[in-house]
Every structure is written in structure tokens, then in C-alpha cells.
Amino acid sequence: MTLVEICVDDVAGARVAEECGADRIELCADLLEGGITPSYGMVTAALGATSRVGVQLLIRPRGGDFVYSPDEVRVMLADIRLFAGLPRVGFVLSGLTASGVVDASTLAILVEACGEAPVTFSRAFDEVADQFAALDTLASLGVSRVLTGGGPGTADSGRDRLRALVAHGGVTVLAGGSVRSPNVASLVAHTGVPEVHLRAMRPVGGRDRTSGDEIRAVVDAVGAR
Template sequence: MSHLSVARPLVELCVEGVDGAIAAEAGGADRVELCASLLEGGITPGIGVVARTLDRLSIPVHVIVRPRGGDFHYSEEEFAAMGEELRALARMGVPGAVIGCLLPEGVIDEDRMARLVEAAGPMSVTCHRAFDMTRDPEEAVEALIRVGVARVLTSGQRDSAAEGLPILRRTIAAAGDRLVVMVCGGLDETNIARIASETGAAEFHFSAPSTGPSAMVYRNPHVGMGGTALSREYELTVTDPEAVARTIAALRGA
């Protein structure tokens, strides 16, 4: 078992919407990944949400560009839309984008990824957990380096970083100083320090969700939007700034 340390690991919060981004910064995050629909693993947020978040935050905002939930093998139209979104985000001055494309065989789609990195222009590009759906982590690392992404987000190809520790170590060793490996997957104040010690990763990514009731007084008992359960219709999931702060303190030994 290795026990490594990084002087001051960077913390990125995965957030949904402007309010989540504001809460993440209040809790001490260094950067946010801005998404919509975290129930689907995160999809591209609306342009107004991006603009408002850039206006309200002083920390960097990286925006996911993912046209839908599900797998990471996209149609020609979906791929074209991703390119348009990246170019629009670059024009807005967004500092980073989060993308991922795979081929059906479970490998990085290098052609499409290279074209998206080009479309991103000056933005720093992260490959999201599409990486975790690849057949071989070392093979995927080399592909991502070839296409020019800056970092990869991974839980070690398992549901949680704790379960994925062996593959996280392999991935970090393969990447060396050529690609930043940002660790995610079930991280919170109870385990993040141990995961940091055992991987030596420089960047960590988590969400800190808290569920509360809707402010709606009138509640139609006969319909749920989009087929959701009626109980979900009147629940809100928000970022908890206190949980963010506790997890960051645990990571940094404060």
C-alpha cells in the first residue's frame, strides 16, 4: 500500500446550475464542473446558466458538453452539436470544457476527440468518465495524451474510488506528468483523505448533494413531469456548502 501526498490538492465540485456553483465556491472549491441533469450523470447546461455562472463566480468554471445521458458513442448530429457548443463556450470565455467520445469497441474515439479539442480552442479540456467505460485504462491514457486533453476524470473504472484504487494507481502511473488524473467516485469527508494518501492524485472531484423540499405550496397530485415519481416532483437537490467545506478540510488535514 502506498501512502503519497500532494502539497495542496485541487478540488473540483460537480454542480447543477448557478445556485450549486455559488454554494461550491462558498464551501471552498477551487473549480466547478457545471452540468445540467445530474440524475443522468450530467448533460450540457443552457447558455444562460453558463453566462450567469461565469458572472457570479470568481473560480474557474468548466462546462460539460454532453448532448444526452446514456453511452458515449454519438450520432453524427450529436457530434456536430458538441462542436458547435464548444465553439460557443470558447467565445464566451469559458476556461474549460469536459467531453468524452468512445468507439463501440470500448476505446477512445481519437478522431472525434481530436476534432473536439480543436473546436475547444483555448479551453482546457477534461475527458470525463467515458474513460471509465473503456476496455483498458493504459490504452485510454495514451489515446487521450495523443489527442491533447489536459486531464481525465476517473473512479478507477468502478462505482467508487475506493473500489477502483488498483486501477486508479495504474492510471496515475501510466499518465505520469503527461496527463492530470482527477479522482472521483463516492468521495466525502469520511474517505477522501485515505483515497488521496493511497493514490497521490493532485486533483479530486466530488459533489455534495443535499435534498430538500420544493417551495411549491400547490402540488398537483395527478401528474409528474417526464414520468418522474410524484415525490421527486417536489424535491430539490442542491449543493451543500458545509459538506463541501468539511470534505475539503478532511482532504487537506485542516
């Protein structure tokens, strides 16, 4: 059975994700900027509103690129230490060098601060030219999984690369990038990915909200495999 992770930016979304059968959420703030670290209040409220799902916290001090200054690394370390030890919590990290490879030295410091909590490397991975070498680097650093569409586009367009990354091994591949209920079953069948990631948003009342119907449809589609 394929695990389903839902990206949410509010407490209501976390609650809906759990109620509708998701296995895990990624909790972020400011998704219009591509996602940044959620507040402590948001994290504790989301944990209080759920009881079962894993909660992966995005640790990212700003939008834009993934090349971090020493000051930004200190900010991320402070955030990780604030959240470390909370129940069901893991972390979503990133970090690239100016030449576009995984910033192993920065990531090693961040992963160490996470302790025993599971770590996902974000879709910054899809900006790396040699993804297979990057996968080996992440494995050596103790990263649990990588969120990827197999490249900068959708998971559908990167399905052949996703299949090759799964075959390469070392780190769990979490497929993301326009994953939806109509395409998720064929994507999983083609690639063999053990986990999928999506936002599952629908416009309601003038803003995008997490759709329970879409989550159920995705869970049903992958659960039938």
C-alpha cells in the same frame, strides 16, 4: 494540496462551491440523465455568480452511451464554439467507439474546437477496457485530465487502479465516484491523485442541493495534507 472540483447543476451550487473553497466546478444540466450540456443562460449566470473558480462545461448532447453520431458531433461542436472564449471556462468531453475504445478521431475534432481551454475526459473513461492505452491516447490528443474512479464503481473500490493511472502519467487524474469527506483523505494518501471530484449534495426542501458543509469538510480534509 489537492484540488477540489464540485459538480453542480445550478447557479446556487456554483456560488456555494466558490464560497466554500472549491477550486473548480463542473457545470452540467440534467444530472438524473448523467449530465448533459448546460444552457448558455446557465453558463453565463454561473460565471456571473462566481469570480474565482474554474468552470468546466460538460459537452454532451444526450444521456445514454458515449458513441456519437455525426449529427451529435455537429451539435457538440456548435456548443463548444458558443462557449469558447468565455472567462475561466474549460470543457468536459467524451466519445467512445462501438468497440469501447476512445474515439480518437471524434475527440480530436472536439479538442481542436476548444482551443486553449483545458479539456477533461469524462467518466466515459471507466467504460474502456485498457485504461492505460486510453490514457496515452488522451495525452496525444492534448486532453488535460481524466475523470475516473479507476473503473465503473466507486473511487474507493478502484483505488489501486487510480494509483497505477497516476503513476502511468501523461494526463492528470481527477478522482471521482462517491468521494466524500470521510474517505477523501485516505483516498488521496493511497492513490496520490492531485485532484478530486464530487457532487456534495444533500436533500433540502424536497430536492438535492449543493452542501457547503460537505465542500468545506472535503477542502479541509485534503488541505491538511
